[in-house]
Amino acid sequence: MPLAAPIRDEFVALLGERDVLSDPVRTRTYECDGLTGSRVVPELVLLPRTADDVAGCVRVCARHRIPFVARGAGTGLSGGALPVADGVVIGLNRLNRVLEVDPENRRAVLEPGVTNLEITAAAAPHGLYYAPDPSSQQVCTIGGNVAENSGGAHCLKYGFTTNHVLSLEVVLPDGSVVTLGSDSAEQSGPDLRGVFLGSEGTLGIVTKITVRLLRTPEVMRTLLADFPSVAAGGQVVSDIVAAGIVPAAVEMMDALAIEAAEGATGAGYSLDTPAALVVELDGTVEECEEQFAQVKEICDRHGCTRLHVAGSPEERANIWRGRKAAFAAVGRISPDYIVQDGVVPRTRLSEVLERIEAMGTEAGLRVANVFHAGDGNLHPLVLFSAADGETERAERLSAGIAELCVEMGGSLSGEHGIGTDKACSMPAMFGVDDLAVMDRVRAGFDPDHICNPGKLLPTPRLCGEKPGRYRPHPLEEAGLIERL
Amino acid sequence: MTRAAPTTLRPTTPAEVRDAVLDVPGRLAISGAGTARHWAGRPDAVDATLDLSALSGVITHNPGDMTVSVHAGTPLADLQAELAGHGQRLALDAARAGRGATVGGLVATADAGPSALIYGGMRDLVIGTTSVLADGTMVRSGGHVIKNVAGYDMAKLLHGSYGTFGPLVEVVLRLHPVAKATACVAVDGPVDDAAERVLALMASPLEPIAVEWLSGDPGRLLVRLEGGTSTLPARVRRLVELLGDGAREVGPDAWDEHAALTTGEPGRAAGVGGAAGAAGRDAVVRIGCAPRSLAPLLGRLPATAVTAGLATGVATVTVHDASVTDVHDAVAAAGGTSVLRDRPADLDAPAWGAAPSALPLLTAIKNQLDPEARFAPGRFAPWM
Numbered sequence: 001m002p003l004a005a006p007i008r009d010e011f012v013a014l015l016g017e018r019d020v021l022s023d024p025v026r027t028r029t030y031e032c033d034g035l036t037g038s039r040v041v042p043e044l045v046l047l048p049r050t051a052d053d054v055a056g057c058v059r060v061c062a063r064h065r066i067p068f069v070a071r072g073a074g075t076g077l078s079g080g081a082l083p084v085a086d087g088v089v090i091g092l093n094r095l096n097r098v099l100e101v102d103p104e105n106r107r108a109v110l111e112p113g114v115t116n117l118e119i120t121a122a123a124a125p126h127g128l129y130y131a132p133d134p135s136s137q138q139v140c141t142i143g144g145n146v147a148e149n150s151g152g153a154h155c156l157k158y159g160f161t162t163n164h165v166l167s168l169e170v171v172l173p174d175g176s177v178v179t180l181g182s183d184s185a186e187q188s189g190p191d192l193r194g195v196f197l198g199s200e201g202t203l204g205i206v207t208k209i210t211v212r213l214l215r216t217p218e219v220m221r222t223l224l225a226d227f228p229s230v231a232a233g234g235q236v237v238s239d240i241v242a243a244g245i246v247p248a249a250v251e252m253m254d255a256l257a258i259e260a261a262e263g264a265t266g267a268g269y270s271l272d273t274p275a276a277l278v279v280e281l282d283g284t285v286e287e288c289e290e291q292f293a294q295v296k297e298i299c300d301r302h303g304c305t306r307l308h309v310a311g312s313p314e315e316r317a318n319i320w321r322g323r324k325a326a327f328a329a330v331g332r333i334s335p336d337y338i339v340q341d342g343v344v345p346r347t348r349l350s351e352v353l354e355r356i357e358a359m360g361t362e363a364g365l366r367v368a369n370v371f372h373a374g375d376g377n378l379h380p381l382v383l384f385s386a387a388d389g390e391t392e393r394a395e396r397l398s399a400g401i402a403e404l405c406v407e408m409g410g411s412l413s414g415e416h417g418i419g420t421d422k423a424c425s426m427p428a429m430f431g432v433d434d435l436a437v438m439d440r441v442r443a444g445f446d447p448d449h450i451c452n453p454g455k456l457l458p459t460p461r462l463c464g465e466k467p468g469r470y471r472p473h474p475l476e477e478a479g480l481i482e483r484l
Numbered sequence: 485m486t487r488a489a490p491t492t493l494r495p496t497t498p499a500e501v502r503d504a505v506l507d508v509p510g511r512l513a514i515s516g517a518g519t520a521r522h523w524a525g526r527p528d529a530v531d532a533t534l535d536l537s538a539l540s541g542v543i544t545h546n547p548g549d550m551t552v553s554v555h556a557g558t559p560l561a562d563l564q565a566e567l568a569g570h571g572q573r574l575a576l577d578a579a580r581a582g583r584g585a586t587v588g589g590l591v592a593t594a595d596a597g598p599s600a601l602i603y604g605g606m607r608d609l610v611i612g613t614t615s616v617l618a619d620g621t622m623v624r625s626g627g628h629v630i631k632n633v634a635g636y637d638m639a640k641l642l643h644g645s646y647g648t649f650g651p652l653v654e655v656v657l658r659l660h661p662v663a664k665a666t667a668c669v670a671v672d673g674p675v676d677d678a679a680e681r682v683l684a685l686m687a688s689p690l691e692p693i694a695v696e697w698l699s700g701d702p703g704r705l706l707v708r709l710e711g712g713t714s715t716l717p718a719r720v721r722r723l724v725e726l727l728g729d730g731a732r733e734v735g736p737d738a739w740d741e742h743a744a745l746t747t748g749e750p751g752r753a754a755g756v757g758g759a760a761g762a763a764g765r766d767a768v769v770r771i772g773c774a775p776r777s778l779a780p781l782l783g784r785l786p787a788t789a790v791t792a793g794l795a796t797g798v799a800t801v802t803v804h805d806a807s808v809t810d811v812h813d814a815v816a817a818a819g820g821t822s823v824l825r826d827r828p829a830d831l832d833a834p835a836w837g838a839a840p841s842a843l844p845l846l847t848a849i850k851n852q853l854d855p856e857a858r859f860a861p862g863r864f865a866p867w868m
């Protein structure tokens with residue numbers, strides 16, 4: 001049922017006519033996030049400019065029990081920002097100020113619409129940076145990062161968004177404003193800050209974020225190494241870890257992913273290798289040099305066929321460009337693809353990759369692999385052609401891969417979230433009781449079920465429905481952002 | 485229902501914990517090794533105590549994945565000894581571990597030590613939990629992998645919960661390698677002087693693992709480094725040079741003083757203002773604020789002894805028991821948080837500082853998970 005005109009008037013009274021969108025031509029822009037197969041045109045889109053106005057909008061929603069969905073840049077890959085029918089979208093892009101950079105306390109205070117990369121840009125003059133670095137960092141917002149507990153290539157050593165957020169100002173679903181977390185790691189009672197992190201917009205809207213900043217490391221050393229098999233690459237990762245080394249990043253690509261990435265970027269990857277590893281170390285000069293020598297030795301021991309060490313910041317950037325382009329580049333070798341985000345215990349990498357290959361063969365589909373080898377977070381890319389009627393098979397294969405990860409002692413998602421995409425797979429990972437308790441916690445925040453309903457936890461309505469196929473994000477097509 | 489004498493139950497399996505919760509009506513206190521019995525709000529009278537110290541031991545250790553799952557009653561010190569055989573550790577150096585504190589107790593009290601500067605606290609190290617709710621539901625969240633965003637992170641809710649949502653029975657932890665070499669550099673001086681040195685240190689690339697100022701005459705700053713056997717000496721030299729006059733390498737036992745100060749045993753250290761603690765009437769308060777606000781704040785507190793993380797903003801201060809309220813007020817005025825820890829058993833002082841803005845939310849979650857308020861009554865008094 002459409003929202004009654006008087007309700008629209010309440011939003012207009014709050015924000016002004018200009019910042020309340022109801023024209024379908026304009027609201028259609030908000031119909032999906034990065035999971036482009038699912039689309040719902042929202043009834044209204046609200047574009048507040050201050051935290052007070054966000055609270056005001058939520059209070060109107062609470063009064064009339066109108067469902068609302070917070071939205072940052074819309075790069076989420078699990079349908080978290082998918083609008084709900086008869087609901088409103090609250091866009092946070094206009095709350096985009098860096099409120100404070102405090103170099104002595106090594107922290108920054110941000111509005112939610114600030115992009116991930118802007119934080120580091122603001123911190124850099126002080127020799128500081130913000131560690132979590134999702135590949136979408138040029139456009140994704142810190143509000144979205146908080147909601148998804150986003151990761152990045154460097155989270156093996158430095159942790160995820162949750163490890164870098166000190167406190168949050170949150171508008172709860174009843175419109176009240178609270179602070180979660182504090183100025184230090186000490187808190188008054190349970191870590192509600194941590195509960196909110198990764199809650200995918202279902203527990204409230206964050207309007208202010210205080211993050212920790214780290215000092216830029218003294219040195220960084222990056223290498224690109226080819227191996228005769230993915231298994232050999234996996235063994236290198238195991239040996240690095242066994243040597244007590246915690247690299248800043250360890251990324252692996254298989255032949256198909258390399259073919260795509262190299263074709264798109266010409267970054268200097270070998271086209272004839274079954275597997276390539278990118279290993280980066282950072283830290284003090286002393287430690288970094290010693291460990292880098294050890295890593296090179298480990299690579300040699302496992303039959304490394306080519307070892308390229310970045311000799312300059314440009315060469316390092318080049319290696320990363322190839323790695324980060326891999327997602328989008330897959331579009332060059334396949335008309336359509338689905339990106340998966342499962343996690344397995346790192347020691348089971350080789351095994352899971354073999355199983356994935358077998359599953360692909362059985363389904364008659366190719367799977368390219370790009371992954372965060374250090375923490376077992378896989379991004380298998382299921383290649384298919386919708387035109388040839390392969391969509392359903394590809395979706396089944398993709399969901400099967402995620403559930404295989406769970407079966408192997410891992411997780412459905414390492415960083416992209418559950419959203420609507422994987423809500424129906426949650427019973428593969430959690431028991432009925434576990435999910436019911438999560439729902440009770442949610443009810444503590446949102447007793448009226450108006451805050452991003454239908455996301456994260458399975459609902460009969462959602463799980464009866466069939467999501468559409470993956471299409472590249474518009475920003476990705478425009479070459480503005482790259483996948484992992 | 486009331487009982488003449490409270491019962492103590494010592495379950496040895498998660499199922500026995502659940503049975504105890506279901507079978508024993510009324511209000512339940514939860515204890516591990518009992519090392520934080522006098523922390524936070526004093527427990528109200530209960531019908532029974534769930535003593536989890538017999539629910540102990542490693543469940544699975546995956547050295548290659550650097551994860552371990554343990555029963556919640558496992559003493560951290562025992563776990564560390566077991567992990568050390570694999571060159572691994574839980575990167576948590578809360579001093580209380582030395583007194584037998586259990587993994588579950590350390591999570592429930594959100595305890596941490598100086599190395600939280602780099603490794604974070606339990607909220608950063610726990611990757612999965614199983615706990616038992618008041619209605620007997622066994623709830624699991626997280627898992628056995630480091631990277632995982634599926635579902636709400638219930639472990640965070642239990643972190644600092646003091647048992648209010650129910651007992652933890654299993655905890656999954658991410659591990660770190662044991663450092664090949666560790667060194668400690670000390671420099672003497674009062675807290676303000678130390679704070680300026682720490683500012684320079686944190687702007688340097690030296691990557692200290694822990695930075696702690698200990699009260700005394702005139703006080704002492706300790707800085708810990710970790711690294712490789714052959715590479716660490718060069719960094720120690722750089723650190724000594726950076727800290728300047730009087731800085732020198734000291735042995736690891738320099739940290740014993742820190743451990744003593746966290747328990748409110750200031751007899752070994754002269755007070756900040758030169759006053760010695762009157763044994764038996766001291767109270768220990770844990771405080772946190774922005775790191776650069778800490779030294780000035782400490783100067784305003786009537787502390788008899790202090791150990792202060794000048795780079796984390798977290799400090800443990802000892803005061804005469806009559807001053808607890810003053811400490812809460814001064815910390816709140818600095819935008820910080822404070823909670824009472826060890827104190828005389830009969831001390832009637834507020835355990836917590838000002839109530840957080842999220843108190844109604846916390847209460848709503850409590851009502852969802854423990855509607856009859858069975859667990860750990862009193863721990864968040866007077867708020868909840």
Ligand SMILES: Cc1cc2nc3c(=O)[nH]c(=O)nc-3n(C[C@H](O)[C@H](O)[C@H](O)COP(=O)(O)OP(=O)(O)OC[C@H]3O[C@@H](n4cnc5c(N)ncnc54)[C@H](O)[C@@H]3O)c2cc1C
Pocket residue numbers: 033034069070071072073074075076077079080081092112133134135136139140141142143144145146147148149150151152153200201202204205206207415416452473476481482483484
């Ligand atoms: C090409 C590409 C590469 C990517 N690479 C990575 C990667 O390396 N690592 C990674 O972790 N992710 C990656 N992602 C996923 C995505 O970028 C992240 O999940 C990101 O954090 C989403 O931010 P956003 O601002 O776009 O949020 P949106 O997509 O707008 O929203 C995401 C979720 O957050 C909620 N939300 C948004 N703002 C708020 C707020 N202020 N308060 C409360 N809830 C809010 C929404 O309701 C929704 O549930 C990638 C995506 C793309 C398209």
